[in-house]
Structure formats: structure tokens, C-alpha cells
Amino acid sequence: MNIISTHNLTKYYGKARGIIDLNLNVREGEIFGFIGPNGAGKSTTIRTLLGLIKPTSGSARIFDMDIVSEKEAILSRIGYMPSEAMFYSGMKVSDIIGMSASMHKKDCRIKAKELCDRLQLDIKKKVDELSLGNRKKVSIVCALQHDPMLCILDEPTSGLDPLMQKEFFTILKERHKEGATIFLSSHVLSEISRYCSRAAIIREGRLIASDTVEALSAGTNARRVTLNGTTEAPRIDGVKDVVPGDDSVSFLFQGNIQELLSELSTLPLKDLTITEPDLEEIFMHFYQNEVNVL
Amino acid sequence: MTILNQELKRGKLSLLIWTLSIGFMVFICMMMFPEMKGKTDSVSDMFSSMGSFTAAFGMDKISLGEIMGFYGIECGNILGLGGAFFAGLLGISALANEEKNHTAEFLLTHPVSRTRVVFEKLASIITQLFLMNIVIILISVISFAAIGEELPLKEFALLHFAYFLLQFQISAVCFGISAFIRRGNLGIGLGLAAVFYFLNLIANISEQADFLKYITPFSYADSAGILSEVSLDPSYILPGMVCALLGIGLAFYHYDRKDIAG
Structure with missing residues (x-):
């Protein structure tokens, strides 16, 4: 069953593209990654799904309910963590967490305390005194204390130190084991590769790929080739992203492998590695070369 | 009622400062009355012979030498203008501040409808205005007792009811504007209150500008008119309340449809 499904969802801000x-489908119980550079439309997608902005055309359903007409019912089962969390000036952390629980009409004190302890969050502090990382922690507690069935997280780890990032993902995986679906928007590709089963790539407002993380990585026949003993890449078609080193050169190759091998045989090589590119390179590849695999 | 409670909690300090400032000034002003009373004739003569200014402040109809005349003009201006400023600030910041301070995203991603948000914000404005007026009325009653003057209940009640309506109208119009703007602009709230105030002064001076009385709420909260007639003028109140309801209606209509800025 799809937890999130969008159908030709379109948003324009006046004439500006959102x-x-x-067309995005997120299945029940998966950790889904949503990848794209800044300004690609990740936040617009999330803000539309959450009802903060109205779609220009198209439609979307979450938990098989319409995002416009059944917004409150949907929001009661969602935990949302914005990329930049802002709270009411002058309020204490405990007040914010209490207010969020109260709007969910739930007593979440036990769960909130557990989350605050694990994230080492001081609930007596005023929100104005918090660093970006600590504001993120407040946001995590507000997003997870009511045991949501869908967590929508917009660049959740920015501002968190590595130890807290680890703890955050541990908490997230526990929530996932309890049956929640996770929608994780990020431009940190290592996060997506490590934690997500499926992912979608968005560029300039359009979805350009949506598949399992393995398939996305293998979806292109590009290879990362590193040569030792020369600093010049072969001058043949399909060579991109050339990175010269001291006595080496690395490049992305997508072309005729026979042609590459015969070209390599003429070079004074000391060593050679050919690997599959990681998701980050795939992403750059999609983004820079405007390949459309859908 | 979570939003209402939070609004009241957050607005507590500002409400306290405005209420006590206005109340304090009203009290101090009242303490000056006994001195004024002794010089009734000369002061009244002076104030009633300033031409347009006499008319502007309604001093051609009521006397500064009488307690209600003094209260209506002196304290009426303090409470009228001060209350209007506070009402304007409350109204203009209610919805727009959520976007200005980027808290709308936090608030509106919870399972509360926008209609509910608008309703509770409006309730918080009316509650705060109500509380402010109650405290100021109490301070006024105490000040009457302090200078040993009798309180004419009907005139006093009518005057304060008119001020409450005036504050309600200004806050409601600003509330409507607040739903449309993204960056809370306190200047609009203060400016609108000031413009309304001066429109009434102009309308009092010139008969040709009499139509302005249908625009500004200060016309029905004009102490000179209320005290000389001992009644409120519904022909000014009615258009005012229509404007207020229009502002509130627009806020409900537009806020439910608007895109919330990130």
C-alpha cells in the first residue's frame, strides 16, 4: 500500500517554478530518500504534502486521504521535522514540546522525556538561547513524541553533531521497526545510501528517477576509473569528471568499454581500479548531465 | 484552546505594560481634577475660546470644569488613543507574526485547522482587550473615589463601552489586514489607529468633512457627543461594526486559502 502517492502534483509560485x-509513491513501512540539490523542489513538495501551500494542479494522497480536504486527519498521524526549526520566542523547550503534544491531543510526557534524555536536551532552557543543533533536537522530539505513522524529515541532520546524528538515526530506525514509514529529504547522499531502501531524485522541480537505492546506483553503466602512472585521461567519448592527482587520474566513464580498454593498453599504467560510482556521483551525474531516466 | 492559551501567555507582558501605562496616566490625570475644578471659569473660558481646537476636542459641548467633562476629554483621549494603538498592534501582529517569525510552519503542521487558528487568535485579541478595559475601569473607579467625586454610572458605562467597541473595530480591521501580509508590520496597526484619530478631529472641525465620521470609530467614541446626549449614536456604530465583521470575515476566508511562506 502506498502511504504517499502524488499524481501530477504541480506547484507554481506565480510564474516561478516550484x-x-x-508522480511520487512511497510505500508503507519503507525508509524513502528524497534527494535533490537546493532549490530543486524538495521543500516545496514537502510543504505541499503538509498543506502549508496549495497545489496549483494535480493531487496527492497520504494514508489514502486527500491532502487538501482531509488535512487535519493526515497531520494527526504525521511527525514533521522542518529543515530550519523556529519556535516562539520567550518560550521554554518544555513549553514548546508540551504545546505540540497538546495540539496532537495526546499525553506524550513519557515519550518526550525519553527522547530528551537520549538527545541530551535541556528542557528548562528558553528556545531563544538554543543553537541550531539544539533547536533541531526540539524539532525531533516534537516530530516523534506522539508516535506518528509517517515521519517527514526535511534535511534532519544539518546542525547535529556526528554523535547526535547517530543517535537520531538509531531512534528513527526504532520508530521504523514499530511500523512507521519514513520520508527523508536530504542532500547528504551517504545518509540516503546507508538508511534508505528506496529513493527519488528531484531536479529543477521534476522527478528524474525513483527506484531502490541499489537500482539507482546501478541504473547507469557509468564507472569510476582511476589510473596510476599517468595524469592524463584517455581522450575518448564518454569520459567525464576528470580529477587529476599527483601521479594519477580519476574519471567517470560511460561509453564503449572496448574502446576504453584498447586506449588504456597504450598508457604506461602502474595500477588501475574500476569501481561502481556511489550515489553521490550518480546524483551529480544526473544533475550535471541532465540525464532523464524516467 | 491550546493556541488561545499560548497567545495569552505570550501576550501577558505587553498587555500588562499597556494596561498599566494607560491606567497610570488616567489616574495621574484624574488627580489633577481638583485643582482644575477650582479654576473652572477661567480654564473653561480659555478652552472654549480656541476656535477649531475647541471643536476638535469637543470642548464646545462639555466642560472641563465638570468631572465627567474632564474625564471624557482628558482621560478619554488617553484611553481612546492608547487603547486604539494597543488594539491595532494586537490585530496586525496576530496572524502575520507567525510567518514573520517562521513559526507558522511549526503551528500549521499540527492537526489544527486554519479556521481554528484564526478563531483562537481572534479570541485572544478580544480577551486581551476585555482584560485591559476591566483593569482600566477599575483604576478609573478608584481614581474617582480618591478625589472624592461621584461617578455618574450611565455616562461612565456608555463611554467605556464605546471605547471597547472602538478597540474591537480597529483590532478587527487590522486582523483582516494581518491575514494578507507576510511580514508583521506594526506600523500599519499604529498608523491606522492614528489616522482614524485624526480623521475624527478633522470631522469635528469642519462640517464639510462630516462624512469622515462614518469611517472613523472615534466618531462614536467621541466623549463630547456621548456625554451631551447620554447615548451612543448607532448611525456611526453600525458602519463601524460592519467594517469590523468584514475584517474578521476576510481573515477567516483568506487565511484558510493562503500559501504559508517558508
Whole structure:
């Protein structure tokens, strides 16, 4: 069953592009990654799904309910963590967490305390005194204390130190084991590769790929080739992203492998590695070369 | 009622400062009355012979030498203008501040409808205005007792009811504007209150500008008119309340449909 499904979801801000004809499906119980550079439309997609902005055209359903007409019912089962959490000036952390629970009409004190302890969050502090990382922690507690069935997280780890990032993902995986679906928007690709089963890539408002993380990595026949003993890449078609080193050169190759091998045989090589590119390179590849695999 | 409670909690300090400032000034002003009373004739003559200014402040209709005339003009201006400023600030910041301070995203991603948000914000404005007026009325009653003057109940009640309506109208119009703007602009709230105040002064001076009385709420909260007639003028109140309801209606209509800025 799809937890999130969008049908030609489009949002324009006046004439400015937000997202165009987005068809996205997130299945129940998966950790889904949503990848794209800044300004690609990640936040617009999330803000539309949450009802903060109205779609220009198209539709979307969450828990099989319409995002416009059944917004409150959907929001009661969602935990949302914005990329930049802002709270009411002058309020204490405990007040914010209490206010969030109260709007969910739930007593979440036990769960909130557990989360605050694990994240080492001082609930007596005023929100104005908090660093970005600590504001993120407040946001995590507000997003997870009511045991949501869908967590929508917009660049959740920015501002968190590595130890807290680890703890955050541990908490998230526990929530996932309890049956929640996780929608994780990020431009940190290592996060997506490590934690997500499926992912979608968005660029300039359009979805350009949506598949399992393995398939996305293998979806292109590009290879990362590193040569030792020369600093010049072969001058043949399909060589991109050339990175010269001291006595080496590395490049991305997508072309005729026979042609590459015969070209390599003429070079004074000391060593050679050919690897599959990681998701980050795939992403750069999609983004820079405007390959459309859908 | 979570939003209402939070609004009241957050607005507590500002409400306290405005209420006590206005109350304190009203009290101090009242303490000056006994001295004024002794010089009734000369002061009244002076104030009633300033031409347009006499008319502007309604001093051609009521006397500064009488307690209600003094209260209506002196204290009426303090409470009228001060209350209008506070009402304007409350109204203009209610919805727009959520976007200005980027808290709208936090608030509206919870399972509360926008209609509910608008309703509770409006309730918080009306509650705060109500509380402010109650405290100021109490301070006024105490000040009457302090200078040993009798309180004419009907005139006093009518005057304060008119001020409450005036504050309600200004806050409601600003509340409507607040739903449309993204960056809370306190200047709009203060400016609107000031413009309304001066429109009434102009309308009092010139008969040709009489139509302005249908625009500004200060016309029905004009102490000179209320005290000389001992009644409120519904022909000014009615258009005012229509404007207020229009502002509130617009806020409900537009806020439910608007895109919330990130």
C-alpha cells in the first residue's frame, strides 16, 4: 500500500517554478530518500504534502486521504521535522514540546522525556538561547513524541553533531521497526545510501528517477576509473569528471568499454581500479548531465 | 484552546505594560481634577475660546470644569488613543507574526485547522482587550473615589463601552489586514489607529468633512457627543461594526486559502 502517492502534483509560485508533474509513491513501512540539490523542489513538495501551500494542479494522497480536504486527519498521524526549526520566542523547550503534544491531543510526557534524555536536551532552557543543533533536537522530539505513522524529515541532520546524528538515526530506525514509514529529504547522499531502501531524485522541480537505492546506483553503466602512472585521461567519448592527482587520474566513464580498454593498453599504467560510482556521483551525474531516466 | 492559551501567555507582558501605562496616566490625570475644578471659569473660558481646537476636542459641548467633562476629554483621549494603538498592534501582529517569525510552519503542521487558528487568535485579541478595559475601569473607579467625586454610572458605562467597541473595530480591521501580509508590520496597526484619530478631529472641525465620521470609530467614541446626549449614536456604530465583521470575515476566508511562506 502506498502511504504517499502524488499524481501530477504541480506547484507554481506565480510564474516561478516550484514542482512540475510530480508522480511520487512511497510505500508503507519503507525508509524513502528524497534527494535533490537546493532549490530543486524538495521543500516545496514537502510543504505541499503538509498543506502549508496549495497545489496549483494535480493531487496527492497520504494514508489514502486527500491532502487538501482531509488535512487535519493526515497531520494527526504525521511527525514533521522542518529543515530550519523556529519556535516562539520567550518560550521554554518544555513549553514548546508540551504545546505540540497538546495540539496532537495526546499525553506524550513519557515519550518526550525519553527522547530528551537520549538527545541530551535541556528542557528548562528558553528556545531563544538554543543553537541550531539544539533547536533541531526540539524539532525531533516534537516530530516523534506522539508516535506518528509517517515521519517527514526535511534535511534532519544539518546542525547535529556526528554523535547526535547517530543517535537520531538509531531512534528513527526504532520508530521504523514499530511500523512507521519514513520520508527523508536530504542532500547528504551517504545518509540516503546507508538508511534508505528506496529513493527519488528531484531536479529543477521534476522527478528524474525513483527506484531502490541499489537500482539507482546501478541504473547507469557509468564507472569510476582511476589510473596510476599517468595524469592524463584517455581522450575518448564518454569520459567525464576528470580529477587529476599527483601521479594519477580519476574519471567517470560511460561509453564503449572496448574502446576504453584498447586506449588504456597504450598508457604506461602502474595500477588501475574500476569501481561502481556511489550515489553521490550518480546524483551529480544526473544533475550535471541532465540525464532523464524516467 | 491550546493556541488561545499560548497567545495569552505570550501576550501577558505587553498587555500588562499597556494596561498599566494607560491606567497610570488616567489616574495621574484624574488627580489633577481638583485643582482644575477650582479654576473652572477661567480654564473653561480659555478652552472654549480656541476656535477649531475647541471643536476638535469637543470642548464646545462639555466642560472641563465638570468631572465627567474632564474625564471624557482628558482621560478619554488617553484611553481612546492608547487603547486604539494597543488594539491595532494586537490585530496586525496576530496572524502575520507567525510567518514573520517562521513559526507558522511549526503551528500549521499540527492537526489544527486554519479556521481554528484564526478563531483562537481572534479570541485572544478580544480577551486581551476585555482584560485591559476591566483593569482600566477599575483604576478609573478608584481614581474617582480618591478625589472624592461621584461617578455618574450611565455616562461612565456608555463611554467605556464605546471605547471597547472602538478597540474591537480597529483590532478587527487590522486582523483582516494581518491575514494578507507576510511580514508583521506594526506600523500599519499604529498608523491606522492614528489616522482614524485624526480623521475624527478633522470631522469635528469642519462640517464639510462630516462624512469622515462614518469611517472613523472615534466618531462614536467621541466623549463630547456621548456625554451631551447620554447615548451612543448607532448611525456611526453600525458602519463601524460592519467594517469590523468584514475584517474578521476576510481573515477567516483568506487565511484558510493562503500559501504559508517558508
